[in-house]
Amino acid sequence: MLRVFGAAAVLAAGVIAPAGLPGAPALAAPQGVVANDARLAGDRERTRFIADLSKKVDVHVYALGNPYRVIVDAADVHFQMPRGIGKKQRGLVTAFRYGLFAPGKSRIVLDVRGPFLIDKYFVLEPRDDQPARLVVDLVPTDEKTFADKLGKAKEARTKASAVPLPQAPKRPANAKPIVVLDPGHGGVDPGASSANGVAEKGVVLKFGKRLKEKLLATGRYEVYMTREDDTFLPLKERVAIAQKKGAGLFLSIHADYFPAEIDDARGATVYTLSEQASDAEARALAAKENFSDAIAGVELPEESDEVVANILIDLAQRETKNRSVVFARSIVGELAAKGTLHDKRLRSAGFRVLKAPDVPSVLLELGFLSNADDEKQLTSEAWRDRMATSVTAAIDGYFNKRIARSPF
Numbered sequence: 001m002l003r004v005f006g007a008a009a010v011l012a013a014g015v016i017a018p019a020g021l022p023g024a025p026a027l028a029a030p031q032g033v034v035a036n037d038a039r040l041a042g043d044r045e046r047t048r049f050i051a052d053l054s055k056k057v058d059v060h061v062y063a064l065g066n067p068y069r070v071i072v073d074a075a076d077v078h079f080q081m082p083r084g085i086g087k088k089q090r091g092l093v094t095a096f097r098y099g100l101f102a103p104g105k106s107r108i109v110l111d112v113r114g115p116f117l118i119d120k121y122f123v124l125e126p127r128d129d130q131p132a133r134l135v136v137d138l139v140p141t142d143e144k145t146f147a148d149k150l151g152k153a154k155e156a157r158t159k160a161s162a163v164p165l166p167q168a169p170k171r172p173a174n175a176k177p178i179v180v181l182d183p184g185h186g187g188v189d190p191g192a193s194s195a196n197g198v199a200e201k202g203v204v205l206k207f208g209k210r211l212k213e214k215l216l217a218t219g220r221y222e223v224y225m226t227r228e229d230d231t232f233l234p235l236k237e238r239v240a241i242a243q244k245k246g247a248g249l250f251l252s253i254h255a256d257y258f259p260a261e262i263d264d265a266r267g268a269t270v271y272t273l274s275e276q277a278s279d280a281e282a283r284a285l286a287a288k289e290n291f292s293d294a295i296a297g298v299e300l301p302e303e304s305d306e307v308v309a310n311i312l313i314d315l316a317q318r319e320t321k322n323r324s325v326v327f328a329r330s331i332v333g334e335l336a337a338k339g340t341l342h343d344k345r346l347r348s349a350g351f352r353v354l355k356a357p358d359v360p361s362v363l364l365e366l367g368f369l370s371n372a373d374d375e376k377q378l379t380s381e382a383w384r385d386r387m388a389t390s391v392t393a394a395i396d397g398y399f400n401k402r403i404a405r406s407p408f
């Protein structure tokens, strides 16, 4: 995660690293900087991004490729932007988004339509009745120039060592099973959003918290969440949390979206990991969910590293996959009795977040934000409570079977 912060050269002198983040170049932020508006100006020859700030703040601005993006990082900027902002394209920029990238680290991500150069960027002090302003100017370039610049910038950035998956701690045989709940997206990555602007990241966080309460109330489990607030978390770190905790079960929680004119789908769907997707929609969904890191501006590993890692993981994963399917069926069974299920209730695809080699992992899509009835449910306290009760029963059912068949 730290590798996204680049060369210290761009940082102002005299900046102090925040406690607990050794090695991370810090960005000085006056207390309580608020970004309350942003806009695009210009055309495809020169596009300007402008954000209004309550105070001047140090920023770190850099480009990423595949897909083309501009990343603006700053410490502790609070976003109070007008609703729905960032969806209109102008010039080279097709969209932008913002939010927490990690605790105390704020980020703006601009999506760019093609190869570009960051011509300049600066932050202006407030003046007269003008707020402080962040300005980023982009100009188009050719693919080769973009790639050359990107390569050089990447070299200059601190090389992150490959993060080995942590070993699970040894626990006594009679210890409570550990369940890790993973509300998807967060912070700079809002996930899907409904026509009314209800964001997936909020829906799944609320559900995750309710489910945690229900699970703790049984007294049978230790329960952890990958995130408990509106902060982004890369997919790999979500997997690492499950590994590190020695989880007996990992449940990633999402809410899907399909344009209604394509498919007015509704109801919950349960997904497990597979190399070959069960169907085209499942493959498309996995691609969408796997894109979370790109949305948030995480630099992805080189393709070759990823392929090798996948082979190693596959060898260890067969038993875990079987258990994942048992758990997935348990959820489907509970929801079939008490909830709304999608027609194709149990599906599989290559979800990166389900790749912990020895933790049975399932991804639950609670429903479709694109469907008005589902949206009503997803935002209803009563529904959330019922759904959490059903999923708790499914988790109980899974562990009851495991205990009956032990040793595991």
Ligand SMILES: [Zn+2]
Pocket (backbone or CB within 6 Å): 184, 185, 191, 192, 200, 253, 254, 255, 289
């Ligand atoms: Zn999602």
